Amino acid sequence: xxxxxxxxxxxxxxxxxxxxxxxxxxxxxxxxxxxxxxxxxxxxxxxxxxxxxxxxxxxxxxxxxxxxxxxxxxxxxxxxxxxxxxxxxxxxxxxxxxxxxxxxxxxxxxxxxxxxxxxxxxxxxxxxxxxxxxxxxxxxxxxxxxxxxxxxxxxxxxxxxxxxxxxxxxxxxxxxxxxxxxxxxxxxxxxxxxxxxxxxxxxxxxxxxxxxxxxxxxxxxxxxxxxxxxxxxxxxxxxxxxxxxxxxxxxxxxxxxxxxxxxxxxxxxxxxxxxxxxxxxxxxxxxxxxxxxxx
Amino acid sequence: xxxxxxxxxxxxxxxxxxxxxxxxxxxxxxxxxxxxxxxxxxxxxxxxxxxxxxxxxxxxxxxxxxxxxxxxxxxxxxxxxxxxxxxxxxxxxxxxxxxxxxxxxxxxxxxxxxxxxxxxxxxxxxxxxxxxxxxxxxxxxxxxxxxxxxxxxxxxxxxxxxxxxxxxxxxxxxxxxxxxxxxxxxxxxxxxxxxxxxxxxxxxxxxxxxxxxxxxxxxxxxxxxxxxxxxxxxxxxxxxxxxxxxxx
Numbered sequence: 001x002x003x004x005x006x007x008x009x010x011x012x013x014x015x016x017x018x019x020x021x022x023x024x025x026x027x028x029x030x031x032x033x034x035x036x037x038x039x040x041x042x043x044x045x046x047x048x049x050x051x052x053x054x055x056x057x058x059x060x061x062x063x064x065x066x067x068x069x070x071x072x073x074x075x076x077x078x079x080x081x082x083x084x085x086x087x088x089x090x091x092x093x094x095x096x097x098x099x100x101x102x103x104x105x106x107x108x109x110x111x112x113x114x115x116x117x118x119x120x121x122x123x124x125x126x127x128x129x130x131x132x133x134x135x136x137x138x139x140x141x142x143x144x145x146x147x148x149x150x151x152x153x154x155x156x157x158x159x160x161x162x163x164x165x166x167x168x169x170x171x172x173x174x175x176x177x178x179x180x181x182x183x184x185x186x187x188x189x190x191x192x193x194x195x196x197x198x199x200x201x202x203x204x205x206x207x208x209x210x211x212x213x214x215x216x217x218x219x220x221x222x223x224x225x226x227x228x229x230x231x232x233x234x235x236x237x238x239x240x241x242x243x244x245x246x247x248x249x250x251x252x253x254x255x256x257x258x259x260x261x262x263x264x265x266x267x268x269x270x271x272x273x274x275x276x277x278x279x280x281x282x283x284x285x286x287x288x289x290x291x292x293x294x295x
Numbered sequence: 296x297x298x299x300x301x302x303x304x305x306x307x308x309x310x311x312x313x314x315x316x317x318x319x320x321x322x323x324x325x326x327x328x329x330x331x332x333x334x335x336x337x338x339x340x341x342x343x344x345x346x347x348x349x350x351x352x353x354x355x356x357x358x359x360x361x362x363x364x365x366x367x368x369x370x371x372x373x374x375x376x377x378x379x380x381x382x383x384x385x386x387x388x389x390x391x392x393x394x395x396x397x398x399x400x401x402x403x404x405x406x407x408x409x410x411x412x413x414x415x416x417x418x419x420x421x422x423x424x425x426x427x428x429x430x431x432x433x434x435x436x437x438x439x440x441x442x443x444x445x446x447x448x449x450x451x452x453x454x455x456x457x458x459x460x461x462x463x464x465x466x467x468x469x470x471x472x473x474x475x476x477x478x479x480x481x482x483x484x485x486x487x488x489x490x491x492x493x494x495x496x497x498x499x500x501x502x503x504x505x506x507x508x509x510x511x512x513x514x515x516x517x518x519x520x521x522x523x524x525x526x527x528x529x530x531x532x533x534x535x536x537x538x539x540x541x542x543x
Contacts, residue, residue, distance in 0.1 A: 172411075178403045179412055186399040189361045190413035191387030191460070 007265050013144040015261040021150045021219070023257020024157030025212050029234040030241060030249035031161055032208035035168075037243050038181045039201040042092065042103035048231025049114040050206040052224060054080050054213020056118055059127050059222045069132040072214050080210025081203040088202040093195075111228070118224035126221020135218075153215050160211065161250040168246055177201065236279045242292020252290060313372070314339040314464055314495040315360070320369035320379075322359035322519075329355045331519035332369070337464075342486065342496040344506035347516035348542055353499040354396055356516070357466045360497075361393050362386050373464065389464075390417045392457025396468040396499075400441040400449045407437040410456050417461025426455045429485065447478035454485065464495045471505040479505055503541060515540050 004012055029051060036044045057076045061067040067075070087110060095103045131149045138145040168174040180187040180194045188194040213227075220226060234253075241252030256275050263271040270277075282290060315337040322330040330352050337343045345353040358364050360371055362383040371378045373389045387393070392413075401409055410426070410433065427434035430451040436444055444452065450470055457465060467486075471479045479502070486509050489496060500506035506513065507530055515523040515537070523540065525533050 175404060175408055175412055179401050182401050182403050183399060185363055185383070186393075186395060187412075188383040189363060189387055189393045189395075190457075191384050191416050192414060193384045195382070 005266070010144050012262075012265055015265045016258060017146060017150050017154075017261075019258040019261020019264075020254065021153050021257070022260060023254035024154050025216060025230065025253075026234055026237045026257050027161055027250045027253030028157050028208050028212040028215075029230070030237045030253045031164060031246065032205035032212075033234065033238050034241070034243070034246055034249040035164070035208075036202055036205035037238075038246075039177065039198055040092070040096070040103075042095075042100055042107065044202075044205065045104055045108035045231075046087075046111040046114065047107075047206065047209050047234070048227030048229075049111040050080050050084065050209035050227070051213045051216070051230065052118070052227030053083065053114065054210035055129075055217045055220075055222045055226060056122070056213070056224070057210070058214045058217040059129050062129070063127075069214075069218070072217075073211075076214045077207040077211040080213070081207030084206030085199055085203040088199050092202070093199075111231075115224050115228060122224060124223060124225055126223035126226070129217040129222050131218040149218060153219070156215060157212075160208065164208075165246055165250070233275055236275045238289075240275075240279050240282045240289055242289025245289070245291040245293075248289065248291025312338045314341075314374055315497065316370070316372040317356070317360065318370040318372075320356070320359060320367065320371060322355055322364040323366045324355075325365055329364070329519055330359060333359075333516075333519065333521060335514050335521050335524070337495055337497055339495055340490070340493045341511045342490050342498065342509055344498040344500050344510035344513045345516050346500060346503060346506065346513055346537070346541055349501070351516045352519035353516050354468055355519070357393065357395075357468050357497070357499055360386070360466060361391065387413075387462075388416050390462050391464045391466065392416075392460055392462030394453045394457055394465070394467045394470060396472070398449045398453040400444070400452055402440065402442040404441055405437070406433060406439050406441060406444060406448075406452060409441050409452055410437075410459060413456055413460045415459075415461050417463055419463070420461035421458045423459070426459060429458075429488070430455050447474050450474060450478070450482065454482070458489070463493075464497070465489070466497050466499075468499045469501060470498070471500065471502045483509060503537065513537075 003009060029047060033044055033047055036042065054076050057079055058069070058072040061072045061076065062069075091106060091110075092103060095106060135149045135152050138147045139151065168177055176187070176192050177197065180192065180197055184194050216226070237253050237256055238249060240256065241248035256278065259278065260271055260274055263274045286292075313336045317333050317335055320330055320333040321328065333352070333356055335343070345356060347353050355364060359367050360373075360378070362378070362381060367379055369379060373386070373391060376389055378386050378389060401412070404412065410423070421429075432448050433451055433455055436448055441449070441452070454467070454470065470482055474482070483505060486496065486498075490509070498506055498510060511527050513525045513530075514521045515525070517540070523536070525537065
């Protein structure tokens with residue numbers, strides 16, 4: 001019998017991989033938010049806009065410059081990071097002395113402005129972006145067909161998340177980052193250029209969002225609204241995982257993607273709200289999130 | 296001897312032996328004006344103690360030298376370089392090691408990660424083996440998380456951490472505070488050893504009995520100013536004054 005609880009196995013596995021793909025995006029985006037929150041103590045509401053910019057830049061690179069997917073994969077995250085760094089230097093940096101709410105409002109405003117700018121120029125309709133040739137088609141695993149592009153997204157996301165975790169937890173640079181997160185003033189008094197690290201951390205965090213945008217371009221309609229649709233779920237992921245926890249945000253992102261995918265199979269009506277139901281339950285029992293440290 | 300590139304030696308003059316000179320230093324935390332014209336100097340290889348009551352501005356003086364207060368005015372010459380306008384990481388890179396009053400051990404790092412964290416700021420830092428010989432407890436606790444260590448161990452770690460970096464000027468804030476007498480005794484031996492090795496040391500102390508035998512000169516701080524300078528050999532005759540000024 002190729003059925004589980006009355007659901008055909010291929011459909012189940014299909015939703016499972018789709019859930020993992022969505023989870024990969026959640027993981028990369030919430031990882032960027034967690035890294036930024038850990039170092040800057042700000043909640044970056046412009047993260048969805050950075051993700052959208054990543055996808056839009058990818059589409060624009062092909063449309064206007066003739067640069068294909070692989071160039072975009074390399075250049076677009078850097079481009080988004082540069083935009084982030086400029087915003088950090090010009091605007092965010094002035095707000096660190098104040099309550100974090102000011103930075104939250106600023107990034108929220110920036111998100112609206114960035115989205116509004118793209119809407120003004122490109123309208124709200126989504127643009128198609130073709131899957132690159134090398135990643136077209138599917139692997140025949142015998143028991144199911146696995147589209148190559150989905151496997152690619154999951155693999156890239158896992159690699160990037162693992163790499164980030166490794167750098168932060170196991171390297172000297174990571175020790176500087178953790179030290180600066182815990183006690184920025186003292187860390188700077190040891191001779192480490194903390195303001196530079198803060199700037200680069202922000203660039204890296206939004207660069208991750210940009211990378212997620214590149215990966216998303218062939219899977220979704222590329223349009224100015226794609227960020228705001230996703231970011232609310234991503235914030236729920238961050239809340240469930242626990243603010244500032246690196247591993248927590250990655251595992252929670254992947255896990256919730258899968259839960260969402262499975263909900264689509266077993267009870268499609270709930271698939272849009274399941275993440276928020278989980279968030280409410282988690283907050284009830286563990287206000288600091290699954291991986292967060294209780295204050 | 297070749298001077299390091301980032302640290303050109305000042306022209307030889309009357310102040311050439313001064314490693315640290317603080318002149319009319321004012322410092323603020325936000326609106327509150329804490330230092331009101333601190334004036335003192337520390338000669339190369341000298342150990343100087345800042346004494347005073349709580350709130351007199353001793354800790355703020357060290358923080359101001361490191362650039363950790365709010366606005367600062369006046370002058371802070373470190374090894375011939377003006378530091379009053381530099382950010383904290385540039386000041387550290389002049390060869391300054393800072394041991395804060397709260398010790399500043401990172402909870403998220405192990406003992407050894409704490410020890411290895413500060414980047415080198417000079418070429419003459421002590422090696423890990425040498426430091427573990429000086430502080431044997433740290434060798435035993437090398438893999439413990441920073442905050443699982445006792446107060447004495449944390450203090451040893453905070454000291455060892457800046458000795459590894461090659462800093463030649465050590466700013467030590469209340470290192471004897473709240474520790475058992477046997478550990479305070481050990482720290483006094485360490486300071487004496489460091490003095491013999493030519494480190495320039497600025498101590499902030501509440502514990503007069505700890506500082507007095509170690510310091511070549513003592514400055515009494517009140518209301519953010521130096522109000523008296525006492526040389527080691529004047530300690531006996533000025534004892535009554537000190538007891539009055541420090542309330543000990």
